[in-house]
Amino acid sequence: MSSCPVVIDRTGQDIHAEGARIRAQGPVARIELPGGVPAWSVTDYAIARQVMADPRFSRDPRKHWRAYVEGEIGMDFPLIGWVLMQNITTTHGEDHNRLRSLTVKAFSPRRVGMMRASVERIAGQLLDDLATVPAGEPVDLKARFARELPSRVICDLFGIPDHLRDALQKGGDVNVDTTISAEESAANVAEWHREMLRFIEAKRNSPDRADDMTADLLDAQENGSRLTETELVDTLHLLLATGTEPVMNLVTNAVLALLTHPEQLALVKSGEISWRDVIEETLRAEAPVAHLPFRFPLEDVELGGVTVPKGDPILINYAAVGRDPAVHGDSAADFDVTRAGKDKHLSFGHGAHRCLGTTLGLLEAEIALSGLFERFPELSLSGTREEIEPQGTFIMNGIRALPVRLTAPVPAGAR
Numbered sequence: 550m551s552s553c554p555v556v557i558d559r560t561g562q563d564i565h566a567e568g569a570r571i572r573a574q575g576p577v578a579r580i581e582l583p584g585g586v587p588a589w590s591v592t593d594y595a596i597a598r599q600v601m602a603d604p605r606f607s608r609d610p611r612k613h614w615r616a617y618v619e620g621e622i623g624m625d626f627p628l629i630g631w632v633l634m635q636n637i638t639t640t641h642g643e644d645h646n647r648l649r650s651l652t653v654k655a656f657s658p659r660r661v662g663m664m665r666a667s668v669e670r671i672a673g674q675l676l677d678d679l680a681t682v683p684a685g686e687p688v689d690l691k692a693r694f695a696r697e698l699p700s701r702v703i704c705d706l707f708g709i710p711d712h713l714r715d716a717l718q719k720g721g722d723v724n725v726d727t728t729i730s731a732e733e734s735a736a737n738v739a740e741w742h743r744e745m746l747r748f749i750e751a752k753r754n755s756p757d758r759a760d761d762m763t764a765d766l767l768d769a770q771e772n773g774s775r776l777t778e779t780e781l782v783d784t785l786h787l788l789l790a791t792g793t794e795p796v797m798n799l800v801t802n803a804v805l806a807l808l809t810h811p812e813q814l815a816l817v818k819s820g821e822i823s824w825r826d827v828i829e830e831t832l833r834a835e836a837p838v839a840h841l842p843f844r845f846p847l848e849d850v851e852l853g854g855v856t857v858p859k860g861d862p863i864l865i866n867y868a869a870v871g872r873d874p875a876v877h878g879d880s881a882a883d884f885d886v887t888r889a890g891k892d893k894h895l896s897f898g899h900g901a902h903r904c905l906g907t908t909l910g911l912l913e914a915e916i917a918l919s920g921l922f923e924r925f926p927e928l929s930l931s932g933t934r935e936e937i938e939p940q941g942t943f944i945m946n947g948i949r950a951l952p953v954r955l956t957a958p959v960p961a962g963a964r
């Protein structure tokens with residue numbers, strides 16, 4: 550075992566190969582983040598679960614990242630956006646409870662159950678739209694379907710008007726792009742901050758308060774929730790981003806896995822395997838969120854044979870955790886919808902910061918996948934698997950585009 554940190558590839562060319570390299574160094578291993586910043590990566594399922602449930606680990610870099618607090622991390626750190634944003638993902642203890650209690654109600658299983666009809670309606674519209682693509686013509690399923698569905702659902706939930714949707718959601722796309730420079734990242738933060746403030750002002754000044762999540766947050770703010778303006782902006786930004794990106798990746802990763810494993814797709818089509826099985830196996834083998842910044846121990850902690858010093862940054866490597874051979878054996882890296890124990894992953898997190906959108910994400914993925922394969926049973930990749938490019942990030946596990954043919958090409962003589 551070498552003690553040399555694995556230098557994280559900011560372009561995310563092969564996050565699984567990288568995860569395997571990190572695991573080879575130990576269950577909790579040293580890595581180097583973009584900007585030469587040292588950190589730790591957890592690839593072991595049991596240890597990751599323990600860290601996520603342990604209140605001795607904070608997610609607040611502004612209070613608990615030693616190097617940041619002592620001024621060693623500057624504005625030129627490429628992931629600075631993940632340090633500066635103030636929302637539920639970057640707070641700890643009381644601050645976290647306060648922010649979480651404001652948003653948790655909107656995503657309760659009951660409220661999400663009420664969203665089913667609207668998710669089905671939006672999916673139906675997008676599928677109708679796809680049906681107008683000429684037979685056999687390639688189409689990017691990620692842009693036209695997998696992104697559009699969760700994006701429209703979350704924008705509806707927050708009452709974002711059509712003309713602002715692209716601008717407000719662009720911030721989320723750029724935030725996970727780890728190939729950009731610190732300057733581009735800062736410009737992105739400034740731009741969505743400006744747009745979001747304008748949107749909030751318009752909502753605040755509107756004579757009729759709409760029945761949406763933005764209005765709920767504004768009401769809470771006016772009624773003594775202690776939600777600061779920055780927290781409000783950053784919470785809205787977070788929810789628009791988390792409401793879209795991981796669901797989009799879950800759907801594209803599942804479609805890609807099924808199209809490259811036709812024998813497993815056949816099991817789903819014949820009803821032997823459920824969509825829920827496909828979704829769980831995709832969450833395990835292709836975790837939509839790959840390697841998430843940050844957690845910080847509040848004291849020196851012994852983990853997996855190493856001592857992680859107080860205030861060091863730790864990333865949970867969800868993509869590697871789902872493929873932990875100690876849990877899933879030698880075939881852990883294989884996509885297999887028939888596998889027992891496929892729900893043993895941590896792709897929605899665990900503990901106090903567990904994903905708030907689990908029920909919504911699962912609902913959207915199930916409606917998207919069942920609707921897509923029912924409407925387009927001949928769906929196929931339009932090129933080869935090798936031609937598909939990674940998204941350009943190590944934080945998410947996604948692809949740039951998913952070119953498919955919805956129907957078989959019409960033979961030349963039949964046109």
Ligand code: HEM
Nearest residue numbers: 637638791792795796838896897898899902904905906910
């Ligand atoms: C399949 C889709 C999704 C996946 C795989 C996913 C995954 C995750 C992960 C890994 C975390 C971090 C958990 C941790 O730190 O332990 C998280 C947090 C979060 N997710 Fe999701 N997510 C999904 C969908 C959604 C949706 C639809 C929303 C709705 C807006 C959402 C909202 C959130 C929020 C607000 C947090 C922060 C919770 C906190 O820090 O207390 N997610 N998600």
